[in-house]
Amino acid sequence: MPADRPVIVTVPGKINLALGVGARRADGYHDLVTLFQAVSLYDRVTAEAAPAGEIGLVMAGVDVAALGPPEDNLAVRAARLLASRRAPGAGVQLTVLKGIPVAGGMGGGSADAAGALLACERLWHLAPDRAGLLGLAAELGSDVPFLTLGGTAVGRGRGEDLSPVPTTGEWSWVLVTSAEGLSTPRVFARFDELTPNPPAPGLPAGLLDALAGGDPYALGPLLRNDLAAAALDLRPDLAATLQAGRDRGAVAGIVSGSGPTCAFLAADAADAGRLAEELRRDGIGRSVHVVSGPARIGFRHEGRG
């Protein structure tokens, strides 16, 4: 019985190939339509048995000093929520090894929540309940449901209403992170100031066809982010980052989500490697990562000894 074998879940970060943002709703969220893609930069969430009722967290990896107290952490809140609804009194010791930048616009905190839900569901031997888990995920944050699925999906509502998009082939991206994070609520608030009457959000015409077609030169011109102007207004230095990628031959460059990570579409994996090398050589951003999408969630049980 694998009752106390640690469960390890690797959860990708996300970029938004398109992010159409509408008006602020009465609940404070914005209606949006987005095309999410999970990319191969991962947080690793390990869930180990712990005494009843104890939910602990250790964080390791990039940027962890910038994080708040464990009790506010989304991974802890996810474990508590799952325990309260489906496993009263259960305990878990969580370890999160961060590879996704903190406050980077890639859903890093949401990935940890998704990983904690998925790992605890297994650790606690709960019957898999995908719909139930998606509901809990939506309570934790707008991006959490997508990150319990990975792959590529259209998100509506505040991002939690998902339609997975089956894809073939792989897209090559170069991610450029930033030394300083951006607060998502601040970017949305700036969006409201800059865009007093936004139209109903939608996806660019032809985007899903271009995605299905697999040609980066068809997809590139259709990448959009309605939050980009707000992110650039708060962080004018990102304009130079975007330009640096374009100057070095990126097919297209966008701010990822609410930023400040920038994502560059490359023609293929070799081109992404070349672009990343040039960006690193020229000291652009804090770190430069070659990734691919769509990325999947990974599971394993750690053996003893």
Ligand code: C5P
């Ligand atoms: O859902 P989540 O907690 O990740 O959202 C963080 C913040 O981002 C919200 O408090 C809100 O300010 C903003 N947000 C929004 N509209 C969305 C998603 C997020 O205004 N659809």
